[in-house]
Amino acid sequence: MDSRIVNLRSKLDVYKGMTGGGNLADCPVREVIQGLNGKWSSLLMAALAEQPYRFGELRRLVPDISQRMLTQTLHDLQRDGYVHRKVFPTKPPSVEYSLTDLGRSMFGALHHLIQWAELNHDAVRQARAGFDATQA
Amino acid sequence: MDSRIVNLRSKLDVYKGMTGGGNLADCPVREVIQGLNGKWSSLLMAALAEQPYRFGELRRLVPDISQRMLTQTLHDLQRDGYVHRKVFPTKPPSVEYSLTDLGRSMFGALHHLIQWAELNHDAVRQARAGFDATQA
DNA sequence: TACATCGGTCTCAAAATGAGACCAGCACTA
DNA sequence: TAGTGCTGGTCTCATTTTGAGACCGATGTA
Structure with missing residues (x-):
């Protein structure tokens, strides 16, 4: 080849x-990208890239996520191998979520996009304002 | 502390x-990322990064997108300043979509994620299979 | 007794998406 | 001249996804 x-x-x-x-x-690539297209996936990945968090901590950290979607998104990220879920036998039991090696590897790529957004969100906001002005 | x-x-x-x-x-960064979280955004960006395409060409290129979502996603990408829409006065009029400089810049970052997915989709698929096996 | 915490699940309403009919205008064909 | 097809859409309706919030059981605490 x-x-x-x-x-x-x-x-x-x-x-x-x-x-x-x-x-x-x-398409395998589409399947992977789709898994990250969820509304909360990249935000939770960014949080867990910072440090491991417990369920309730994530809930307080992201106030506008519903408990339902937090559960479901973490479940999906765990299913795809990005996140590890560890249950501690306390009473009541507590659960800690952390990135796996695969998750850290993936976040390395995702981080480029987040950094781009940090640098260029003004340009995007300006483009939106200009576009909306012409459509008015 | x-x-x-x-x-x-x-x-x-x-x-x-x-x-x-x-x-x-x-959060401005969240707003930008959300704009790319759509099911079809990154796929259309990848297509237009290759070369400009017309509406019908994109439709044939991505057979499983509905005409409704193609229109809407292109509209959103144009609104955020990633895509330029050019109408040719032919009969019937044809429309060409291409990336702007901002769009090419953003795709540079997105490309990292796509390349990661290309290299690691096997690991993700394997993680999914393993996870589903334990849940069965 | 009363109430809060843990990490969820369940139900119902709202929003996003998919499937497909429909549209106007023009060119080509029969 | 009537029929057919192409362009890039919009419109409606059914299905899927998401949001909002009640509820859960076992435990600790006032």
């Missing part, structure tokens, strides 16, 4: 995760 | 986009 050909794979093909002829609907 | 206060800004604070005392709910 010529490595030059790999480099010539288009960005879209990389996203599709196919070297040719595959079905765009069943 | 906690020693991590000495840290300049935690990852979570960066995500919050606040240097202190702000409200987590109104």
